[in-house]
Amino acid sequence: MSNFTSDTKIEIFCGTGGVGKTTLATARAVSQGKIGLRVLLITIDPSKRLKQILSLDDKDAGVKHSVDLTNDKDQSPIDTILMSPTQTFKEMKLSSQRSNKILEILMRPNGGMNEIMAIIEVQKHIDSKLYDVIVLDTPPGKHFLDFIKATQKIDRFFDKSFVEIFKYFGKKFNKSKIGFTPKKVIGLVVSKGLKKLLKYLEVVTGKEFVEEFVDAIFTLYENKNKFLAALSFQKHLENSSSYELFLVASTEQQKLDEILEIQNKSKYFSSEKTSVLINKSIKNKLELVDTEKLSDEEKNILKYFNDLENKVNSFSQKYFGKFKTFNESLSTSPKQQVLDLVKEWDSYDKN
């Protein structure tokens, strides 16, 4: 294994909530680590117990932790990060002496900036060239699309909205960077015809906010290159050798139309790089049932589960070339569930 990674492969796990994305992604990361790859697992809001297993804590979210789930001395541990917009934002080290309250509040864990900050975080680790593989656990369903669209949002925000404001005083601003205050900016903006827009904003939000807001925008604009760096993530996804997309479904919790929607809307992904993972399958157990002894109610229950298995299987065959079935783990311990899935992943790349 060379110490220099020319191109980090990204493995993206997405799907609706509750299908086991985080557990499957964790197992994948462990399995990749077992064959000697340098792996980074980025998880988005795992459950408390899984955090414990991964030695993650809300307090040190955003910080790298090495994890060894297999207790195998020959194996190097994998790195894991619990996504934290606050930490990602802090590490961007914006070149502004002022701290801006609006930005601070929005970068809190539930502040609503998670998708955008996640893209920035991932891109940072691609650029670090420290990893062969980054396993990325994404937000559920429609929020995955937000995640994918985040690069466009960043682009759009800096392109259109800022241009509108900054074209009015861009040159002046560049010359007199040090003497700038939010009040001065408002003065400039107002004198240049955006008066109406800001007046309306002031009615709704108050004057103090408008000042703080202009200041926030200014801080963002001063640092726009740091945000725009995340746009190369999109380019990364255009190169089909550098990623793999796993759409996770589970036998019990199917929502198959949502999977199709995700697939249709994430147009970057080529179909040969997309696989469906059918999690929590009990097909092998259903086949063992002796139907002769069953009561009518039991037959009904058996049919219910068989229908689920058949439906998800024929769906995957119809719409996706590649799919893999993972057997349900009966363990109640999240750690054991991960380890059970690692075994199933170990055989994946051989096929």
Added chain:
Amino acid sequence: MNYRLFIISGKGGTGKTTLSFALSKLLLERGKKVQYTAFDHEVDYSALDELGIPYFETTVEKSCEKYIGLKLKSETIAKWIMKTPFFSALFSILPSLGSMILLGHYIKELENDPDLVIVLDSPATGHAKSMIEATHNFKEIFKAGVLVHDIHRMHDFLHKKEHVKSFICSLPTEMSLQEAGELKSFMMQKNLTNTSIILNNYIKSPNSNMSFINGKISSETEIIDHFTKSSEISQRIPKIFSHQTKLVVMRVKETLEKLI
């Protein structure tokens, strides 16, 4: 049970939508004027029509336009503002601003019509937290202006015990129940004290001739016992072995009838 707003949340895939449908049905039967809403996610209109549940139809964009129009006393100006690249980019980069205005819209409707009851089929845990926290965050951000006044009004409404009832759905799995417990303490912190956890989809069946079912039951029982000790689970709804939405909803409704 004279609550005005029901918030149904929980981990993804725990049956929030089914429970919201069943609750709407139950309230309708009890003569309430009910409207279902799925917040900013896609609504299964055909299921709602089949079940005869009225719904509150709006989008973040429409609500924001309406809200700004109301505040500036002109719909034309609001339309213009929302179309400026600056504002549309602002709303797209700050989704929580839009979700707060949407939540505010529901509360406004509830204030305007004292008979109305809204069943809010909320986003899953993480985004439910963002939705609830948005009012607190923006209250800190906007120190003056009409918006902060409206946020205070939203809080006054949300924090009245007799107004809001929150149900957190959970499956009988450790991760789902853990998450439910975490969400519950989050909501309590945010003054939504009338919150309870509903255990959904547990297998209620005597020992079976099918060993896979027995395996499921015994692991479920182990987990449920563990969480019952910490008294997190307030109500239980058994799994319905059917793929027909209407049938499942009606069966869940029958269970709910005894519970609330």
